[in-house]
Amino acid sequence: MRSIKRVIPPAALGVAAALLLSGCLGSSDSGGTDQDANRNADAKKVELVIGANSVKGGKNSAGATFTSDVLIPKFVEAQKAKGVDVTVRFEGDGSDDEVYKQKLALSLSNKAGPDLMNIDGIWVGEFAQAGYVKPLTDTVGDAAKVDDWDGWKQIPESVQQLGSFEGKRYGVPAGTDGRVLYFNKKLFAQAGLPADWQPKSWDDIIAAGQKLKQLPGVTPIQINGGTAMGEATSMQGVLPLLVGTGATVNTDGKWLGNTAQLRQVLDFYRQIYSGGLGDPVLQREAKGRDKSFAEFAANKIGILAEGDYFWRSVVEPKEGVAKMADRDAAVGYALIPAIKPGAGVKGQDFVSMSGGGVVAINPNTKFPQQAWELLQFMNSAEMVEAGLNGAAKITQRTDVNAKVLAGDPMLNFVATKVLPLTQYRPGLAEYPKISAALQQATADVIGGKSTADAAKAYQTAVESAAGGKDKVTSN
Amino acid sequence: MAGTSEPVPGRPARVRGPAQDVAGLGVGRALGFVAPALLLIGAFLVFPAVWTIYIGITNYRLTGVEAVSPSIIGLENYTKALNDALFHNALWLTLLFVLGSAIIGQNILGFALAWTMRKARPAVRRTVEGLVLLAWILPSTVVAYLWIAFFDRDTGTLNSILGQQGTAWLIEYPMVCLVLFNTWRGTAFSMMLYSSALQAVPPSQLESARMVGASGWQTLRDVVFPHIRGHVLTNTLLISLWTANDFSPFLLTKGGPNHESETVPVYIYNVALQGGELGYSSAISFLLLIANLLVALLYLRLLRRRS
Numbered sequence: 062m063r064s065i066k067r068v069i070p071p072a073a074l075g076v077a078a079a080l081l082l083s084g085c086l087g088s089s090d091s092g093g094t095d096q097d098a099n100r101n102a103d104a105k106k107v108e109l110v111i112g113a114n115s116v117k118g119g120k121n122s123a124g125a126t127f128t129s130d131v132l133i134p135k136f137v138e139a140q141k142a143k144g145v146d147v148t149v150r151f152e153g154d155g156s157d158d159e160v161y162k163q164k165l166a167l168s169l170s171n172k173a174g175p176d177l178m179n180i181d182g183i184w185v186g187e188f189a190q191a192g193y194v195k196p197l198t199d200t201v202g203d204a205a206k207v208d209d210w211d212g213w214k215q216i217p218e219s220v221q222q223l224g225s226f227e228g229k230r231y232g233v234p235a236g237t238d239g240r241v242l243y244f245n246k247k248l249f250a251q252a253g254l255p256a257d258w259q260p261k262s263w264d265d266i267i268a269a270g271q272k273l274k275q276l277p278g279v280t281p282i283q284i285n286g287g288t289a290m291g292e293a294t295s296m297q298g299v300l301p302l303l304v305g306t307g308a309t310v311n312t313d314g315k316w317l318g319n320t321a322q323l324r325q326v327l328d329f330y331r332q333i334y335s336g337g338l339g340d341p342v343l344q345r346e347a348k349g350r351d352k353s354f355a356e357f358a359a360n361k362i363g364i365l366a367e368g369d370y371f372w373r374s375v376v377e378p379k380e381g382v383a384k385m386a387d388r389d390a391a392v393g394y395a396l397i398p399a400i401k402p403g404a405g406v407k408g409q410d411f412v413s414m415s416g417g418g419v420v421a422i423n424p425n426t427k428f429p430q431q432a433w434e435l436l437q438f439m440n441s442a443e444m445v446e447a448g449l450n451g452a453a454k455i456t457q458r459t460d461v462n463a464k465v466l467a468g469d470p471m472l473n474f475v476a477t478k479v480l481p482l483t484q485y486r487p488g489l490a491e492y493p494k495i496s497a498a499l500q501q502a503t504a505d506v507i508g509g510k511s512t513a514d515a516a517k518a519y520q521t522a523v524e525s526a527a528g529g530k531d532k533v534t535s536n
Numbered sequence: 537m538a539g540t541s542e543p544v545p546g547r548p549a550r551v552r553g554p555a556q557d558v559a560g561l562g563v564g565r566a567l568g569f570v571a572p573a574l575l576l577i578g579a580f581l582v583f584p585a586v587w588t589i590y591i592g593i594t595n596y597r598l599t600g601v602e603a604v605s606p607s608i609i610g611l612e613n614y615t616k617a618l619n620d621a622l623f624h625n626a627l628w629l630t631l632l633f634v635l636g637s638a639i640i641g642q643n644i645l646g647f648a649l650a651w652t653m654r655k656a657r658p659a660v661r662r663t664v665e666g667l668v669l670l671a672w673i674l675p676s677t678v679v680a681y682l683w684i685a686f687f688d689r690d691t692g693t694l695n696s697i698l699g700q701q702g703t704a705w706l707i708e709y710p711m712v713c714l715v716l717f718n719t720w721r722g723t724a725f726s727m728m729l730y731s732s733a734l735q736a737v738p739p740s741q742l743e744s745a746r747m748v749g750a751s752g753w754q755t756l757r758d759v760v761f762p763h764i765r766g767h768v769l770t771n772t773l774l775i776s777l778w779t780a781n782d783f784s785p786f787l788l789t790k791g792g793p794n795h796e797s798e799t800v801p802v803y804i805y806n807v808a809l810q811g812g813e814l815g816y817s818s819a820i821s822f823l824l825l826i827a828n829l830l831v832a833l834l835y836l837r838l839l840r841r842r843s
Contacts, residue, residue, distance in 0.1 A: 163809040166598045191603035289792050342689065342704045345793030490600050497811070504794045
């Protein structure tokens, strides 16, 4: 009894203190909007930091190399001519996207973080709501200055959407991408499959998988699943499959719940991962996606769904993280089919999903005007083209794309065949939570749960994430 | 006590009584002495704890609207935790983890090492102690890397030793791996504590036990254990609290696959940073704090009963 009495005073003190603190949380944000957008506009000594999830010799190595070795020196030189002494530092990271996002969000919530930051377009909504990024016109202060930038004319509307939220521009998109099915032509030849393979339905994929299964030591199909791969599961797995059933994750303001289409997608996962066509363990490993890259490069995976990132930065013969010296000859690519011809979204036979990065300005930068200058410089035709360094990539700028894509058949294929079919994720703040629920549903199926049970659990998760039953479709 | 019953000369006014103020500092100076320590404890222990309680009653998030303007939602986070199957899962796994790796694993292995090494040659003893200590003092990241390499499916050491391929130990038996890992990792502390505790056992009693023909087990139970019971309790308390709050499982499995090794600290991290739910994770942190206090109280009570 005595011990309880002794606990009461400190407990009471704690509760009192907690009550005193109420209202302190989050309210510090208002400082951001009051800042003068023209602060330090005439400074002669300027320091800027560019943050990105790329690192020399590791993740997105080429991007990091270009930023540190070409972009920054050129910008410094150009500013020197104007009599401004600029120091720009590249703050690279080489972690999983989710980890990079956490780190950035934590920095931004403490008013720190790089002045210019590369973020995934799909984070714009939740970052904007949290005040971590502000509309460019607010940060730069002058709407005309932002809107009159001639670069906007070169960026297609659909790509600009990547950096927008509720009709306002928060950053400049850094290009877009598309998703395809990659396949190993060497394994296909051994299994008696054609080198110009193009499945017309999900059954065609399964049939090819059955043939590849005959080869010893080969995993026939890799469709990202599970929670360990994070957004890669959604972008390369669930979402392209889902649009292949004719559904999208958000239709007319309602989130997809436990519907027949969702169950079809989960059933496809079940077919692959409990039918010996895929490697369920890989989907559960902490480094599963990296391992899938290495296995594909080592001719151990037959079919793999990925974005064009895979072609450019993973199996790329010189700088890729899982180099394939014979990439051009050995790696084939095909459009992702709908569940059956004509059953895809908008009645399409083939489908894809697209996303892309955005460069945004930190609202708490000391030098908003100079940051905007750097952002424009970064997205000038000259720099965008230089950034490719002879390689091809679907950039944000139409003028640059017209020049470079012709040189790379794969990226030309994505630009001309995939992008017209593609879908973008909804730029809504709830999306990441819905996406996490989709990933969990695939994890459940791969872990052995029945499709019906996984879909039921998904429905519950979506209702809580969307904020009510009425915001979710189900049937 | 009797010798110092007279007031200290020179400061009669400040001294309230000899028993309370042996050093003769007076209340003001005594407070001055402890103030720095109290300030530090206040700033780095009490304040964060109170702050955690406060965040725990809000819907504060890492991103989104609730990051700017969180609102007080009272005990909603706590009721949510009570109905959260994943939290129950995390509690159960933590219990298994503590029971397997601390209460059973580290305790028994630590004692066994201390008991057998007692009579070993000094060279052998130092080598063994050195190796066990090494496991304890290496940085977690280094150790985690070594264990991942050990358990890896494709080129892991364990699979090579067993001469087989393809068993993904960390995926198929995540909790067993974590229990083994943590037993290996933390045994040094128990070993050292028991080594010094065993020195408190009078050799004459051990000798007598042998003279009357007591078996090894009887000697342990009737001669050694009564002497070290306090140490056993202290050790068990410390290592179970450390293990319950240990974050290194995250380095090996990230709580995966599919939450199968998500102990409470890992769950808190995943909820807070992967899910961005800072409010909810603070509420769970507070529950973990209370669980820690309860365990500590239980052990203290046991200790008191002994004396």
